[in-house]
Structure formats: C-alpha cells, structure tokens
Amino acid sequence: MAARTHAVYAAGVKNLREGSVSRATAWDQTYAERGATAVSWYEAGPRMSLEIVEELRVPVDQAVIDVGGGAAALASELVARGHMDVTVLEISATAITEAQKHSPAVVKWLQADILTWRAERTYGLWHDRAVLHFFTEESERQAYRQSLDAGVADDGYVVLATFAPEGPDRCSGLPVRRYSAHDLQMFLGDEYVAVIERQDDHITPSGSVQPLTWNAFQRRAPA
Secondary structure, eight states: OHHHHHHHHHHHHHHHHHTSSOHHHHHHHHHHHHOTTTSTTOOSSOHHHHHHHHHHTOOTTSOEEEETOTTOSHHHHHHHTTOOOEEEEESOHHHHHHHHTTSOTTOEEEEOOTTTOOOSSOEEEEEEESSGGGOOSHHHHHHHHHHHHHHEEEEEEEEEEEEOTTSOSEETTEEOOOOOHHHHHHHHOTTEEEEEEEEEEEEOTTSOEEEEEEEEEEEOOOO
16 A cells, blocks of 8 residues: 555656646645655644744734645644734645644635735735745746735745755655755845744654755835
C-alpha cells in the first residue's frame, strides 16, 4: 500500500511539473496521498508565526489572512488568542476539508490559487509560511506580488517564511527558490519596510531539518 501511495503521489508531482494537471489537482493529490499532517511543511504548533504576530502587536480586530494555510493550526491559535477576523486561503480543497474538522467556525476559508486570486478586501496581516518559495518563475513571482499588493492594507504587515539559502532546493519533488532576508526585501521593494528578521529550523514530520528565513514587513502608507 505504501509503495502504491508513493507511486500515485510521484505521478501527481510529475503531472504538475509537466503542466498536465491543474495546480489545485496536484496539491489535492499531495494531501490525499501523503496525509494532511504528514506533508513535509506541516507543524503541529505554529511557534514562530505566533511569536512574530505577538511582536507586531497585531490588533485582534484586524483582518488576518493565512496564505496556503493547509491543515496548519495557525488560524485556530489566532482565534484562541482573541483574533476575530481570520481567513485561510488554500489551493487544496482536500486540505481545507481536513482543516475544517479542527478549526473554529469563525474561521473563513477561501479555496483559490494565490497566483490568480484577487482580494475583495484588504488585510492588516498577510501571513505566508512556505508558499512563496514554490514560485520559481518570474511570471509566478510577479503574479504572487500582484495578489499580495491587492490584499495588504496601508500600514498592514506581511510575514513571509521561505527556505533559507542553505535550505533544500526542492520540496515535494518540486524545485523551490531560496531567499535570504535581503532577497525578500528586494522582492517586495521599497513600498515595504522590514521590521523583523529571523532564521529558524523547521523539523519535518520525518525528522529532517529545513532552515527557514522569516521576515516581517510593514507596508508604507501613501504620502
């Protein structure tokens, strides 16, 4: 059974690389075959995310969006700490179905591809742990940036966590783009001011160590 699961998963990754299936279908296959809590980026407790949100002093009435939240616990933890307006954007319907089993009813769920989604409102906090680094083509990076710019409020915060320069160059069979703190600043440009810079090691469910770059930025309000 394990060999069959791995073969189906590997085929899904191959199809995504070749463009023969949609990104949503490929990530549905990943979550379905590996299990929502067994994918390499899963963490039971979002320690670093919560530390940064607390350090930023994000008001509990500010709208928060967790991009690519999957089955992670951040949304639930934020609600438990009093945050009243929490949204998770996730491409995989399979991951959303699993996450909803354990999340508070007040959490809002959006099933969409971040590269084509455009926000209908703005958020005081944009949180992305381990999504941006999957976009290796410049066209993908620019599409992500357009979504981010449309979704972040003036004076709002952006928290990005990506593989660090010494981190893996692939994840789930796909190439990734690694970032230093400087690289993330260059990606966002002068419109966003770095306010927190961290590095941290993520321990995968299988025990591997993945160095991550964590940066928080604040968007400059128009003059």
